[in-house]
Amino acid sequence: MWSWLEGHPVVAMQPALSDWVAAVRRAGLSGGSVTQTREDLERALKVLAVLPASGIPLPVLAEQTLLDTHALDDGTRCSGLVLRALAAIYDRPSPVDASERRALWEQAGITDDELSSVVLAGGMRVDGDSVVGRVLRLCADAGQPSSLTLRQIRASELTSVPERVWVFENPSMLALALNRFGAACPPIVVTSGWPSSAGVLFLRKLAAAGCELHYHGDFDGEGLRIAAHVIARTGARPWRMSSGDYLAAVADGPPVGRTTPVPWDDELAEHLTRMGTTVSEERVATTLLDELTQRHPA
Template identity: 60%
Template sequence: MTARHTLDRPALAPLWRAVHDRLSSGRPVATITLDGLGEDTREALADLLGLDRLPGTRTTLNLDRLDRALRESLDTDVRTVVQTIRGPLGNRTATREQANADRSALWQWLMTHPMVTAQPALADWTATVKANGLIGGSAATTRTVLTQALTVLAALPADGQPLPDFAANILGSAHALDDNTRLSGLVLRALAALHDTTPPASAAQRRALWAQAGIADDALSSTVLTAGLRPGGDGPVAACLRAYSTAGHATHLTLAQLRNPGELGWRNRTVHVFENPSIIALALRRFGAQCPPLVCTSGWPNSAVTLLLRQLAAAGAPLRYHGDFDGEGIRIAAHVIAATGAEPWRMSTTDYQGALPSHGDNPPVGRVTEAPWDPDLATALHQHEAAVHEEHTAATLMNALAHHVHTVAGQGSNDA
């Protein structure tokens, strides 16, 4: 093999290797230390530098002296020689600084992502992701995988699709969320954080958590409780809803009905959304056939709930959400708001403080995360350490609904 340079000789290989490594540090270099030198290398160094005696097996060379020797003998410099023999010089300092900047930018992007800021319960998840470090040691790879995970979370809860179908629709690959993949694990840990449960450790637990997120729900058993909905369409679902509302009854819509309802003709009247079925029962008792449009999430919304709320929002109906004042209730509210575009209704710090019981044993608030719509609410919950369940505010809610019904009647608006 032809040498690339007249000084590209085995005896000088330790020298060029050490010089290339030090100059690639990206820092100023004044000396080079060589250790464990054989006699042939020591002789070659003495010849190259014009020394009157051999250097020791461990020796420190002045880089300026080496540079002068090369200029005098070959009219070249040390950088040119070492790059010809060993290849381009690197800059480890700049590479390290860029890697640190990329890593900082990645975590800042994650912490401020709309999905994370909209649902502060994900803060623990993001902290765990950051603590686990970069995937494959790469900020770019990590961002790609996290982008996929956040895309999945934004699309949940699903409308009861099987997991492969959901993955194909959202990510373009039916196997993207297969069991035990890195991406699947990230999403499931995020869902566990949202639901305040431990990450699933078995296949059965993973299936159960996916089901809570609307994956592979039974289209007949996934239902949503409603009252007072009066769509104007001629389809069978619209006709049934009008009939039940006229009779002052609630009804459950199945996911299957919402997927294939016929003509609905949703109208754009405000729809109040509650967390607990007891509020729907109280509203029907008070308003009967005059009950305003109501939807119940029954805790965490399933596929049918989310699909109905999204249909209503798409038709222009304003959604107003109310739920429990405790840790779980705040997380559910944040989830509904992020998933459907609903607005919080009577869910402020002032509402909470006004509803606090003056005496008695108060139920615990549980794990509290930030409320995106009111930065003081989490602080108030921590301060009082008392939950206020939706049923406790029922009288206030019914009076507010009565005022709303009266206002709408005076305006002559149609029901949703």
């Protein structure tokens, strides 16, 4: 059973879950039963497979995945398994009280708030008369960033999207791009660290409309976990996130923190651990923006 868990597609897509797998294994069988333990894990993995969600309430998530609105209530075994897995993904301590559990669910896109969840974009021109399309075009033509709420994204159909969108981890990259390109800025979306519900839904809608998503983030422990998360949940492709890219840019800098393997480069986490130094997006900004110039000539 443990081999099944270690090789499960959800775990394989997010190697940060290896710590969760190890903890589950140490905890042993539920009630001494292999069958019960596997059933519990299958239920938890069903939930993890659809997270982060797009700002839905917890009972809705439970109904959609487990056909029981109370299956993820506080105190249930499934809720505990999922929350501990999320803590591993986001590199946070396991929650010990209601406020910490609520914060962890919110980070995974479980919320009723459609207004505070936002995503930044720039240089995006999307056809159609939806509110998102109009806001994006207006801001792109003015060489300004746009801030889209989850409510706006939910209400908008995206058509005739750009062929490629460049996804960055840090808002400073969008600022640098707008300063350099102005109204000719290539299409960019920013996750602002761990992506919000709005960010995940926006990227998923772009991908569903036929857009290629290319992701770049910081070369540090958390940056790799964010990258793996975005790639697994939106279908984005890693862009200049290889061992070679890291080694070509590494110099003095802050420590990388705890690293975990990533699916697209088996040696990348090892290189970060060995070198021990972060390479931020800002350090390689010129290289990244130069490539955008080549890909999107004025």
